[in-house]
Amino acid sequence: MITQEVNPIILGIESSCDETSAAILKGFDVISHIVYSQMIHKKYGGVVPELASRAHEHAISQVVHSTFESAKLAPGDIDAIAVTYGPGLMGALLVGLNYAKGFALAQNIPFIAVNHVEAHLYAPMLEFTKLAPPFLCLLVSGGHTMLVDVKGVRDFKILGTTRDDAAGESFDKTARLLKIGYPGGPVIDTLSDSGDPGAVKFPRSLLEPDSLDFSFSGMKTAVLNYVKKHNEPNDQDKANIAASFQEAVVDVLKEKVRRAIVATGHRQVVLAGGVAANRRLRFELKKMADHMGVDLFYPPLEYCTDNAAMIAATGVMYYRKGWFADLEIGAVPNLKL
Numbered sequence: 001m002i003t004q005e006v007n008p009i010i011l012g013i014e015s016s017c018d019e020t021s022a023a024i025l026k027g028f029d030v031i032s033h034i035v036y037s038q039m040i041h042k043k044y045g046g047v048v049p050e051l052a053s054r055a056h057e058h059a060i061s062q063v064v065h066s067t068f069e070s071a072k073l074a075p076g077d078i079d080a081i082a083v084t085y086g087p088g089l090m091g092a093l094l095v096g097l098n099y100a101k102g103f104a105l106a107q108n109i110p111f112i113a114v115n116h117v118e119a120h121l122y123a124p125m126l127e128f129t130k131l132a133p134p135f136l137c138l139l140v141s142g143g144h145t146m147l148v149d150v151k152g153v154r155d156f157k158i159l160g161t162t163r164d165d166a167a168g169e170s171f172d173k174t175a176r177l178l179k180i181g182y183p184g185g186p187v188i189d190t191l192s193d194s195g196d197p198g199a200v201k202f203p204r205s206l207l208e209p210d211s212l213d214f215s216f217s218g219m220k221t222a223v224l225n226y227v228k229k230h231n232e233p234n235d236q237d238k239a240n241i242a243a244s245f246q247e248a249v250v251d252v253l254k255e256k257v258r259r260a261i262v263a264t265g266h267r268q269v270v271l272a273g274g275v276a277a278n279r280r281l282r283f284e285l286k287k288m289a290d291h292m293g294v295d296l297f298y299p300p301l302e303y304c305t306d307n308a309a310m311i312a313a314t315g316v317m318y319y320r321k322g323w324f325a326d327l328e329i330g331a332v333p334n335l336k337l
Helices: 039-044 049-071 090-107 116-126 167-178 184-194 217-229 235-264 279-292 308-321
Strands: 009-014 019-026 029-037 080-086 111-115 135-140 145-152 155-161 268-272 295-297
Touching (some): 009 049, 009 308, 019 049, 019 308, 029 049, 029 308, 039 049, 049 090, 080 090, 080 116, 090 111, 111 116, 111 308, 116 135, 116 268, 135 235, 145 235, 155 235, 167 235, 184 235, 184 279, 217 235, 235 279, 279 295
Parallel strands (some): 009 080, 080 111, 135 268, 268 295
Antiparallel strands (some): 019 029, 135 145, 145 155
């Protein structure tokens, strides 16, 4: 087993959805990090898989080349390559996975296959280098909403997950109902600044008294019914609906984290995933954490959404333990944590 003191230079590749990203890390120090976001999906109100795959094919070589230029390194300087192999869109995953396999073969270096969801758990460690398991993580994104008891690297237990929509998915659907743009999370976050969070009393589904699961489909339906009842809402109405919806989602997430802290006794809480960028959620969780005497950690905005830095960081931890993958491994779109 390789020791914790080793600081390998790892190239990370991420292409699970609509971001083509590459990063080079030495240990947990980010030397270079490039993200190419596909803007083509905005007019469709969601990611179109075939278009995403083609955009990855077009961008990946240039993204990796730019990453090496920025780092002032050459392919021969890399100790190992880490890449997302799931979950995600099959075609999109294959672009990054096949590129990484070719790179590993050409350079004769170890190949590390990374679970994209697991990588999100460790993203705050890129900023908070003293942070280490055990900790409680609220992972909240467009595809996932879960509470995870992180005991160590590749050693965790899911405490609760969504029974229907993910929180990020509900933001996107609400933004679509209000016709205010895509992706929904950032748009609603910004629009809420000019809205009244108490204007509309949307439901908070907390399920059973001791449940750590989530449910957001009822909230989405409540927004739909409200919009239908109040035909053609004006700009202020939309801001009030956005702020009220956001407040309801944040209230649910906050209460579930509170329950998990009480249940587990964790004194470190991590917020990760795309919705971790939401300012209201950060503010409310920080306030609750301070009140409970718990430390809250969340990644910088650039590491909340899909990125290769978190993939490379996971690769660093795997490298130190000698956990390498066979080049025969395939993409797994529905890969579980």
